[in-house]
Amino acid sequence: MKYHLVxxxxxxxxxxxxxxxxxxxxxxxxxxxxxxxADLILVNxxxxxxxxxxxxxxTVRDLDANxxxxxxxxxxxxxxxxxEAEVKRAVPGIDATFGAEQWDAIAASVGAASETxxxxxxxxxxxxxxxxxxxxxxxxxxxxxxCIIPTIKGRMxxxxxxxLIAEARMFAAAGAKELVLVAQDLTAYGEDEGERDGLAALLxxxxxxxxxxxxxxxxxxxxxxxxxxLAETIAALPNVVPYLDIPLQHGSxxxxxxxxRPTLAKARRSLEVMRTAVPDVVLRxxxxxxxxGETESEFKQLLRFAEEEAFDxxxxxxxxxxxxxxxxxxxxxxxxxxxxxxxxxxxxxxQRISLASNRAMVGREVDVLVESRxxxxxxxxxxxxxxxxxxxxxEVDGLAFLKGTYPMGALVRARxxxxxxxxxxxxxxxxxxxx
Ligand code: SF4
Numbered sequence: 001m002k003y004h005l006v007x008x009x010x011x012x013x014x015x016x017x018x019x020x021x022x023x024x025x026x027x028x029x030x031x032x033x034x035x036x037x038a039d040l041i042l043v044n045x046x047x048x049x050x051x052x053x054x055x056x057x058x059t060v061r062d063l064d065a066n067x068x069x070x071x072x073x074x075x076x077x078x079x080x081x082x083x084e085a086e087v088k089r090a091v092p093g094i095d096a097t098f099g100a101e102q103w104d105a106i107a108a109s110v111g112a113a114s115e116t117x118x119x120x121x122x123x124x125x126x127x128x129x130x131x132x133x134x135x136x137x138x139x140x141x142x143x144x145x146x147c148i149i150p151t152i153k154g155r156m157x158x159x160x161x162x163x164l165i166a167e168a169r170m171f172a173a174a175g176a177k178e179l180v181l182v183a184q185d186l187t188a189y190g191e192d193e194g195e196r197d198g199l200a201a202l203l204x205x206x207x208x209x210x211x212x213x214x215x216x217x218x219x220x221x222x223x224x225x226x227x228x229x230l231a232e233t234i235a236a237l238p239n240v241v242p243y244l245d246i247p248l249q250h251g252s253x254x255x256x257x258x259x260x261r262p263t264l265a266k267a268r269r270s271l272e273v274m275r276t277a278v279p280d281v282v283l284r285x286x287x288x289x290x291x292x293g294e295t296e297s298e299f300k301q302l303l304r305f306a307e308e309e310a311f312d313x314x315x316x317x318x319x320x321x322x323x324x325x326x327x328x329x330x331x332x333x334x335x336x337x338x339x340x341x342x343x344x345x346x347x348x349x350x351q352r353i354s355l356a357s358n359r360a361m362v363g364r365e366v367d368v369l370v371e372s373r374x375x376x377x378x379x380x381x382x383x384x385x386x387x388x389x390x391x392x393x394x395e396v397d398g399l400a401f402l403k404g405t406y407p408m409g410a411l412v413r414a415r416x417x418x419x420x421x422x423x424x425x426x427x428x429x430x431x432x433x434x435x
Contacts, residue, residue: 009046047079224266231277251305290339293332314350358419398422
């Protein structure tokens with residue numbers, strides 16, 4: 001059977017799709033580029049926020065409108081988990097729906113066995129780049145009042161250690177130079193098995209299992225859960241980059257209380273643990289602006305906190321109410337124009353801090369991981385390739401523009417010549433000839 005799979009949403013959904021594809025390929029089904037070549041069209045949806053919901057439904061509707069007689073349309077993932085009836089009402093022609101995490105059932109319904117992790121090299125790196133995501137757990141036990149994820153994904157469940165090591169080895173064999181560890185809550189890894197510091201232990205095993213993967217990177221740590229052991233492990237392992245993403249969501253304790261998130265003191269403690277143990281650590285965070293009841297003075301506390309902590313990378317979202325979450329029904333919903341205005345102020349501050357952090361890199365030497373297939377030409381007519389340094393995560397942070405012509409996946413020693421608000425300008429450093 002030929003299938004065409006469309007994946008919407010976040011990096012974690014990309015990993016889910018990859019696992020589904022591994023099962024489909026294991027069942028000898030063949031991926032095709034175009035939907036009209038397929039016998040089976042699969043859509044892995046996202047239902048996290050309204051915009052993602054609308055995009056998922058629009059995509060399914062378009063695929064349905066253009067499909068040939070006899071082509072099956074199957075819709076799976078987060079949106080069908082929480083709003084199956086709504087999806088079916090919007091597109092009545094759908095042949096079948098499955099919720100999130102039902103990979104076994106989906107695979108079985110099309111005659112493929114799951115639990116196969118024989119991901120062929122061609123399936124690798126995300127979007128054809130030398131990086132891949134490794135999802136180490138799914139689901140979440142935290143009580144954040146704005147978030148629908150625990151309803152969609154259920155309790156936190158860690159991926160079996162042996163499976164994660166096998167996946168990492170397969171990525172390494174296929175040429176990945178970077179593995180980005182993701183989860184809803186990375187620092188909870190192992191807690192469902194009664195383990196403490198499970199993430200640090202997993203990192204040690206991964207680091208030894210894939211020594212050729214130069215960068216292991218951690219995204220989505222929970223404030224207050226960054227232990228000294230974790231920070232020391234990050235510092236000690238040669239192929240774990242000194243980088244951590246800790247979504248903090250706000251800088252006012254009153255708002256954090258309404259969000260049912262850890263206090264600012266806990267957030268500060270996690271940042272301090274990282275800064276103490278990990279030299280040159282790069283810290284990324286995200287904030288939500290316009291949470292119900294957010295006053296101008298609470299928002300100013302957020303600005304002050306962001307400025308004080310000077311995060312190297314700062315992302316922001318405007319709050320979007322989710323039906324079925326406690327915050328969706330809270331009084332004091334903030335008008336859209338106020339949210340947008342605050343978002344603009346926060347992003348402006350984030351840009352200023354990021355520029356200062358990039359400027360501090362000028363003159364220093366770093367490795368650049370080349371991501372472009374072909375060089376482009378700079379304004380002065382020189383060839384330039386696009387990549388990233390350890391300071392930037394794929395898809396969410398900045399880039400490094402490197403003079404010269406290098407193949408995708410090369411790690412090139414370079415000096416930082418210039419800084420833009422989000423990106424770095426680099427030149428290769430001549431490698432001394434030995435002997
Ligand atoms: S920790 Fe993250 S995934 Fe879990 S409930 Fe909070 S926001 Fe949602």
